[in-house]
Every structure is written in C-alpha cells, then in structure tokens.
Amino acid sequence: MRRSFLIAIFAICAVAFHPLSALAQATTYTHEMGSVTFETPPTRIAVTNWSLTETVIALGINPVAIADPDDYRQWVVKPDLPANFVNIGQRQSPNMEALRDAKPDLILISGELAAAYEALSEIAPTIVISTYNNNQPALDSIRKATRTIAAVTGREQRAEEILKQVDATLALDGARIRAVLGPDQRIAVIRINSDAQINVFGPPSLPNTVMAAMNIPTAYNGETTGWGFARGGLELLAPFAKDTIAFIEPTPAPVRQRILTSPLWKMQGFARNNRVYQIPPVWTYGGLYSAMRFADLLATQIENGPYR
Amino acid sequence: MIMRPAHVTIVVSALFILLAVASIFADLLPFLQNSTAWQALFKPDETRFDQIFFHFSTLPRTVMAFMCGAGLAVAGGAIQTIFRNPLASPTTLGVGAGVELALTIFLVMAPASLAPYQDIFTLTGGMVALGVVYLIASGRSNATLWLILAGMIVNLLLHSATQIFMLFHQQYLDSIFMWGAGDLAQNGWDSTFYLAPRLVLGIIAIFALVRPLDILALGDDTANSLGAPVKWLRLAILTLAVFVTTSIISAVGMIGFIGLAVPATLRFLGFNRSKSLLAMSLLIGGCSLLLIDYVLRQFSGTGGDIFPTGAATALIGAPFVIVILRKARIMPDGNANRQDHPADYSLAPKHMLMAVLFAVLLMGLALSLMVSLNEQSQVIFTPISDLFTLNSTLGDRAQRTLAAIVCGAALAVSGTLIQRVGHNPMASPEITGVSSATALAMIIAMVYFGFEGRTDLMMIGAIGGIIALLVLLGLCRNFTHAPHYLLLNGLAITAILGSVVRIALTHSGTKATMLISWLAGTTYFTRMDEVIAVAFITAVLTLLTLLARRPLELASMGADQAVSLGLGISLFRLAMMMAAAILAAVSTLLVGPLSFVGLMAPHLARIAGFRLAGAHLIGAILIGANVMMVAEWLARNMLYPQQLPTGLIAALIGTAYFLILSARRQ
Numbered sequence A: 001m002r003r004s005f006l007i008a009i010f011a012i013c014a015v016a017f018h019p020l021s022a023l024a025q026a027t028t029y030t031h032e033m034g035s036v037t038f039e040t041p042p043t044r045i046a047v048t049n050w051s052l053t054e055t056v057i058a059l060g061i062n063p064v065a066i067a068d069p070d071d072y073r074q075w076v077v078k079p080d081l082p083a084n085f086v087n088i089g090q091r092q093s094p095n096m097e098a099l100r101d102a103k104p105d106l107i108l109i110s111g112e113l114a115a116a117y118e119a120l121s122e123i124a125p126t127i128v129i130s131t132y133n134n135n136q137p138a139l140d141s142i143r144k145a146t147r148t149i150a151a152v153t154g155r156e157q158r159a160e161e162i163l164k165q166v167d168a169t170l171a172l173d174g175a176r177i178r179a180v181l182g183p184d185q186r187i188a189v190i191r192i193n194s195d196a197q198i199n200v201f202g203p204p205s206l207p208n209t210v211m212a213a214m215n216i217p218t219a220y221n222g223e224t225t226g227w228g229f230a231r232g233g234l235e236l237l238a239p240f241a242k243d244t245i246a247f248i249e250p251t252p253a254p255v256r257q258r259i260l261t262s263p264l265w266k267m268q269g270f271a272r273n274n275r276v277y278q279i280p281p282v283w284t285y286g287g288l289y290s291a292m293r294f295a296d297l298l299a300t301q302i303e304n305g306p307y308r
Numbered sequence B: 001m002i003m004r005p006a007h008v009t010i011v012v013s014a015l016f017i018l019l020a021v022a023s024i025f026a027d028l029l030p031f032l033q034n035s036t037a038w039q040a041l042f043k044p045d046e047t048r049f050d051q052i053f054f055h056f057s058t059l060p061r062t063v064m065a066f067m068c069g070a071g072l073a074v075a076g077g078a079i080q081t082i083f084r085n086p087l088a089s090p091t092t093l094g095v096g097a098g099v100e101l102a103l104t105i106f107l108v109m110a111p112a113s114l115a116p117y118q119d120i121f122t123l124t125g126g127m128v129a130l131g132v133v134y135l136i137a138s139g140r141s142n143a144t145l146w147l148i149l150a151g152m153i154v155n156l157l158l159h160s161a162t163q164i165f166m167l168f169h170q171q172y173l174d175s176i177f178m179w180g181a182g183d184l185a186q187n188g189w190d191s192t193f194y195l196a197p198r199l200v201l202g203i204i205a206i207f208a209l210v211r212p213l214d215i216l217a218l219g220d221d222t223a224n225s226l227g228a229p230v231k232w233l234r235l236a237i238l239t240l241a242v243f244v245t246t247s248i249i250s251a252v253g254m255i256g257f258i259g260l261a262v263p264a265t266l267r268f269l270g271f272n273r274s275k276s277l278l279a280m281s282l283l284i285g286g287c288s289l290l291l292i293d294y295v296l297r298q299f300s301g302t303g304g305d306i307f308p309t310g311a312a313t314a315l316i317g318a319p320f321v322i323v324i325l326r327k328a329r330i331m332p333d334g335n336a337n338r339q340d341h342p343a344d345y346s347l348a349p350k351h352m353l354m355a356v357l358f359a360v361l362l363m364g365l366a367l368s369l370m371v372s373l374n375e376q377s378q379v380i381f382t383p384i385s386d387l388f389t390l391n392s393t394l395g396d397r398a399q400r401t402l403a404a405i406v407c408g409a410a411l412a413v414s415g416t417l418i419q420r421v422g423h424n425p426m427a428s429p430e431i432t433g434v435s436s437a438t439a440l441a442m443i444i445a446m447v448y449f450g451f452e453g454r455t456d457l458m459m460i461g462a463i464g465g466i467i468a469l470l471v472l473l474g475l476c477r478n479f480t481h482a483p484h485y486l487l488l489n490g491l492a493i494t495a496i497l498g499s500v501v502r503i504a505l506t507h508s509g510t511k512a513t514m515l516i517s518w519l520a521g522t523t524y525f526t527r528m529d530e531v532i533a534v535a536f537i538t539a540v541l542t543l544l545t546l547l548a549r550r551p552l553e554l555a556s557m558g559a560d561q562a563v564s565l566g567l568g569i570s571l572f573r574l575a576m577m578m579a580a581a582i583l584a585a586v587s588t589l590l591v592g593p594l595s596f597v598g599l600m601a602p603h604l605a606r607i608a609g610f611r612l613a614g615a616h617l618i619g620a621i622l623i624g625a626n627v628m629m630v631a632e633w634l635a636r637n638m639l640y641p642q643q644l645p646t647g648l649i650a651a652l653i654g655t656a657y658f659l660i661l662s663a664r665r666q
Helices: A002-017 A050-058 A069-075 A096-101 A111-123 A138-153 A156-181 A206-213 A234-240 A253-261 A288-304 B005-033 B037-042 B049-083 B095-109 B112-137 B143-167 B170-180 B190-208 B210-217 B220-225 B230-252 B258-268 B274-299 B309-327 B336-340 B350-370 B384-388 B393-421 B434-447 B454-475 B482-507 B509-519 B528-547 B549-555 B559-564 B569-591 B597-607 B613-637 B646-665
Strands: A027-031 A034-038 A045-047 A106-109 A126-128 A187-192 A198-201 A229-232 A244-248 A276-279 B371-373 B379-381
Touching (some): A027 A126, A045 A050, A050 A069, A050 A106, A050 A138, A050 A288, A096 A111, A111 A126, A138 A156, A187 A234, A187 A253, A198 A206, A198 A234, A206 A288, A229 A234, A244 A288, A276 A288, B005 B049, B049 B210, B049 B230, B095 B112, B095 B143, B095 B230, B143 B482, B143 B646, B190 B210, B190 B274, B210 B220, B210 B230, B258 B274, B258 B309, B274 B309, B350 B371, B350 B393, B371 B613, B393 B528, B393 B569, B393 B613, B393 B646, B434 B454, B434 B482, B434 B569, B454 B482, B454 B569, B528 B569, B549 B569, B549 B613, B597 B613, B597 B646, B613 B646
Parallel strands (some): A045 A106, A106 A126, A187 A244, A244 A276
Antiparallel strands (some): A027 A034, A187 A198
16 A cells, blocks of 8 residues: 555656656547557557448558458458458457557457457557447447547548548538439338348438438438347338338348349339339448448449349 | 046137137238228238238248148157157257258358258258267167257257357358247248148158057057067158258248147147147147247337247247146156266276376466467467566466366366266256356346446356256255256256347347357456456365265265265255356356356266266366366367357367267267
C-alpha cells in the first residue's frame, strides 16, 4: 500500500516536472469499455471485424492484422485488402499468437469480443467500437466510428473527406434511382438465407439508413432483431406487392434458384410486375465504404434493369 | 384405470383427428367466411396473396407436417419393435446425426453434378451410424441400455464432426442451421411432391412386413426357432425405417422425438401388436406434428424472428420421455450391467504407471508450450525463456493449457464419483446431463437475460447443474433402479439442451458463431484468475473425496452391502454427487459441456487397473489432464491461425476411444 502510494507520488512528480511532458501531447480516448492513451498516433493497427477493417483501410492505413481475410474478399469485396498483413483466423476468436506476432500498437474490436477485451489489452491498447447489434441507426453509428478512429489515428482530415464523399455519393445515387423508378417507389432490401428463410432489412440497418439518406422510401419499417433485420418466410414480403425488391448476394446458386422459382415468390406482386433486382456482394454490416458501395450498386443495378 | 385397447384406439384417434381437422378449419376460416375456400384449396386467385399463401405455403406445410410426423412415428415404431427397446428411435440411435453430417458434407462439398446421388449418400450416412450403434450394443448382457448409450456416443461424435465442419463454412451456417433446427416452412408443393412418393413407398413396405416384425418382437431365439431369417428381416426393416427417416430429414431437417415419444407412448397404452402399433403411430404421429406445427405457426414472426418446429418438438418430446420412463417399468434388472465392468489389463505396476503418466504430463506440458505449427504446418520452437516475460505468447499458451488440464482433472474426478456412486461404468457428467444443464443455464442467462460476466455465468451454471442433479435424484428415488434412470433422464436433459440451444441460436443472429464455439468448448476466453479459481475448487473437492475414499469404496460395492456395513448411503451419495455436479459446472464454463473426458478418463483408469477408489481417482485425474492437454495442443495448432474448440477435439478423442474399445471387444 505504502509502496504504491510512493510510486504514485513519484509518477505524479515525474509527469509534472518532466521537461518533455508538455510537448508529448499524450491524448486519452474513452470508449465503450475503458480508455486508452497514446503519445503518438498509432500506425500498426489490428482489426478483428470487417466493418473496422474497411474503415481503417478507407482512412488510408493498412492494417497489420486482419481476421477472416478469405471470407472478406467474398462478402465485403471492397476496399481491397493490403498486400501484406497477418491472418489472425476467425473473427469471433482472433488468434492471440498471430496477433502478438503482428506487433500492433492498437487493436480495434467490436462489442461481440468484449469477453476477450482484457486479454487483448495485454497485447496492445484496445478500443471497443460497436456499430451493429445495438438497434442504433447504422449510418450514424459508422459515421461516428469513422470519426473516432480518425481522431485516434490522426486522420481527421481524411475522415471529413470521406464523410463529404458519402453525402455526395448518396445524393447522386438517390437521384439516379429516382430517375428510373420515380420518387415514390419504395424498396425492400433482403438477403436470401435458405430455401425457406429470408432476412428483410428494417429501420436501423445499413441498407435502410442509407436509402433514407438517399431520399428513397423504404418498404419495411417494422420490428427487427438487434442486427436490423426481420427473419421469416416469403410471406414477410406480402405487404410489398407494389414495391421493389433488391436481394443482396452472395447466395448459394441452387438456393437462389429454388427461392426465385417458387410459386410463393413468383406470384407476388413485385415478381409479376418485374421489380426484382440482384445486388452483387456488399457487406450489410460494414462501414462507410460499404454504405457507398451499396448505394452505387443499387443505382447501377436499377439502371441495368430487373433480374431475370 | 385400465381401458381396453379397442376403446383407447377409438377415443385417442378420434381426439387427434378431431383436433387436426379443427386446426385445418381454423386456417380455412377466413376463406369460408367469404366463400372462397374452394378456390384457396384448389385453384388460388393469383391476385390475392392470402389465397396464394394458403395454397402454396399453409397447405403444403400442413401436409408436410402430417407426412413427416407419420413417417417418423412409423419408423420409430418399427425400430423400437426390432430392438425391443422403447427408447430406440431414429434420433436416439444416431441415424439423425449420421444423416445430418452426411447432408452437411454433401451440401457444402459436392459438385452440382452429384446432386442426384444425394439420397444414396444420406441414406448411407444414416445406415452407417445405425450400424455402428448396433455393433457396439450387440452381444452385451444389457443390450437395451447399451443401445441407447452407444446411440448417445455416436450422436455426440457425429455432432462434433458436423460442428467442426460448420465452424469453417460459416457462409453456409445460416442455412444449415435453420435446416438443422427442423423448419417446416414451404414455398410451394415441390418438397411435398418430392417426399410423398418416398414416404408412401417406405411406409407401405414397412406395413407389408408387420408379420415378420411380430415374429422378431418375440426375440431372436424364438424367431430363429420359428424358422425366420432373422438377420435379413431385421436388416430389411431397418433399412426401410432409415430410408423413411433419411428422406424426411433431407427434406425438412431434424425433427426430434416424434419418432421416439409417439410409438413408446402407444405401446405403453397397450398397443403391442405391430400392425395396430404402426397404424396408430402413423395417425397419431402425423396429427401431433401437424398440431404442434399449427401452434408454432401462430408464434412465428414475433420480434422479427422465427421459431423452428423441429427444435420445439424436441423441447416438448423430451419431458415426455421422462414421464414414459417413470410410468413404464421398462428397465431390466438393476445389476445386469455389472457384467459389463471392463476387464482389467495389468499394463504395469500401478505406481510405475502413475509415475509414467505424471512424467508424460510434465513433458507434454513443456512440449505443448514450446512447440507449435505455423500456417504452412511447419514446426516452430519458442524458447522457454519467453515464459518469464510477463506478457508473452508462452504466457497465453500456458494459460490455455493449464485451463484445459485443470478441466480435465475436474471432469475426471466428477466422472469417477458418478461412475462409482452410480455403480455404472458408463455414467459421467456429460451423459447424466449435468454438464448439459450447466450449459443450458448459462446460455439462457446469456441470450435471454443478457448476463456477460463470467463469474456470474459460472455461478448460474453451477446452480443449474445442481438443480439438474437434484431433479435427477428426485426422479430416481428408487435407488435400486437409479443408475439406469439417471442415464436415461440425462439423455432427455441433453436433448432439451440441444433444442434450446438451437432456438437460442436462431434468435441471436450473428452471435451464433460465438455461442457455437463456446458450446463446443473453447479455452479462448479463459483468464488466469478463472483458471486459478477452478483449480482451487477442484483441488479442495479432490482432497475431500480422497479423504473419503474408504466410504467411497464401500459405496461402489452396491447399496445393499454398503448399508449392511453401516454406511448412511443416501446422504453420502448425495454429497458425492453434489461434488461431482460442482466440478462439472466449473469445468463447463471453461471447456463446454461435451468434452467427454468425464466419461473416458475414469473408464480408462479402471481398465488400466486402478481399482481402489483412491488410485482410481488419481489415475483418472492424470489421464484426464493428459487427454485435455493433447486436445488443447491440437486445437491450437491443427489449423493455425484458425483455432478449433478444445472440447470438440476432446469429444472426438473420447468418442473414438469408445468406438475402438467396443470394436476390440467384438
């Protein structure tokens, strides 16, 4: 007790009288599970989920450690991963040894890994940023997350550029979609899950918050899970007979085939009116680049014409 | 009150038919009101969604529910008759798990060109699983019990394999998971038309064989003396039953317990002749699944989520099994399994063996810390000096390896206690359902009440385990029969856990992958303070049981002898069982409920010749710790940088051990 007291006094004196302490500008950031302090902005960043991965890359930093890179290339696609990084295995349990080998000076995780926060903090300062699974509007969350990561890494200027780019892109893509569909056509965005199940994205989700920002009316505004979608059979789509449906890839080809040729799909209004669009892979739990990618792909596919 | 079967037949079947018809009418009601029922049933108006939905979803789903329920119940009835075992069924004998693994592999790996062979592939999967179960059980003095135990072991083995497969094909996880949970939702008549001819053929064929089935029901010797080709008849009927089950599982996924509960209940009600049993199974099985599905449909879509029928059926069916067990005195004499006690091998003098095991543990510990594999599977050495820097790779490895070793020891003690006190070499925390109940309590606390702190979860888990144990003991008041009831009730609890987990997972969205890896038993989230806490509890309880090794020795001699030696047997048993439950609970948090070490370590120790209680405990601890250490190393390095759950690897080792053991006995 006395010893730690002495150490504390010593530390305070050292900080107070240290000639450089005024110059070093140590900055402290508080986050969901604690706070971290940096003397200089961190540059070797390890990321454990894809939303954070793409945000860091968007800010112009190549992460030194990335989880599930192979699946990233299939589900998130853009932005491209850097040429060199350490593969740290699965997102839900990033490999501690590999992570240590990557020698990060900052680890970014989301709340899903909260149970490993302490262990990760021993490897490097760890910041917890949850952008999904909390029923918050996704677009706001990822804007905030981008700003936070930018502040920690000293890339505020780049962040402002991206935020401006997002506004411009969404406005432009919104206009492109309205030019084809008219101002009042509502869109429901879905993922095909299995032979009998689909996810319909709702108010807090990335697709719906992006469409709202694009000034496109959203079709599904009901209850959702924490991740922002409702799950169920094709009857979930019954209220959208007069609306447009966009389904997001990837889907196993036979499953897509069986769903899209089933009577329950073919006989619904949107299918008869030929208002179904196929959207190439875009990560619906991603960051601002995914938001722009979604807007771009939606506009492009709607210009290209319905799926057949 | 005993009714004559004839009356029961009429009353029961009338009731079920009435309810089923009522549910269909309830679905039709809106159409009857505006007199479009005929249209909705046969020729829906393509501009009216309610009619389209009724015709292409509700109607095929209802037909499907009836067909699947009927098929599973008939298959279950036939299997129960053949094995003369009221607890046999497609799901309890590993057929379901075999089909699940085969189909998962097929869906993920097989090229599109092989699609027409899917039936053959899955049928083979189901038959192989059943064959293995049968081989393990046949020739045992207590085949009834062994059949169910072998079924559980094979189920766990196949399930572990399926889970490992799923962990590494997460992109398909959602669809495989929904299918695994047994989803009856339909988008058209395709699946119904695919399934109908298969089921009709299979069921007709089974009905054509009722006469031979009745002869088989008399027992092999009688059947042989009547000149029946027992082997071939049995194989033919089993193949048909597995074919029916396989077709249903491929079409709609796992629907648990209909195939067990319906025929078992009917037999209990007095339907002993195969013909009436199967006919009633068809009717009651079909109607009950139809009704269960009707009720569940009313809840679907609440909170943006769905409620899978198959998992819910197991939830309803499993308690039923407990009731059947209590009502029907089905288990044979309580001492029959005594003859199944493993023969002793004198590998080496006991002290030598213990010293060797201990040396292996220490050497293995050092090696498993220093040696690892990298992404190209090359061997990497980490210098031992690294261990003494505070924050290091070796520190991480030590933490996880110690967690595994401590849990191995805890489970070994827990298993030894349950095996000795329960007079049953096949009992263990995993098999009696104590581990499952622990995990069940933790999952419910996590998913539905948002508990995150691991100390809280450990407490909740321990309470769950103890409650399960008390319930089990309460259900098994009659201690002469207790060993069997303990196991079979454990089976039911494990099944309830399985279905709750499936329901919880479909409700937790993307969190599912984390829950799966935790359930499979990963040491990933373990912290050193937890390891120390668990080690402390384990050490204290182990010391206490070692001090009590003499009464434990007496208790394992059998209740009668122990009582005559003046031992208050029930209280002592209760205390020992309580210790076993606490040990199981603390280790479940670290390595999940399915590790199987609690079964394997004491069993192996006994085979190695550690017969007296004290030596048995220490031998089991050493073996358990060694096995978990190896499992942990494999889990970390086999697929680096991906990490497998340690519990899953331990389960694979444990189940493989039992399969090899039983193969050698033949």
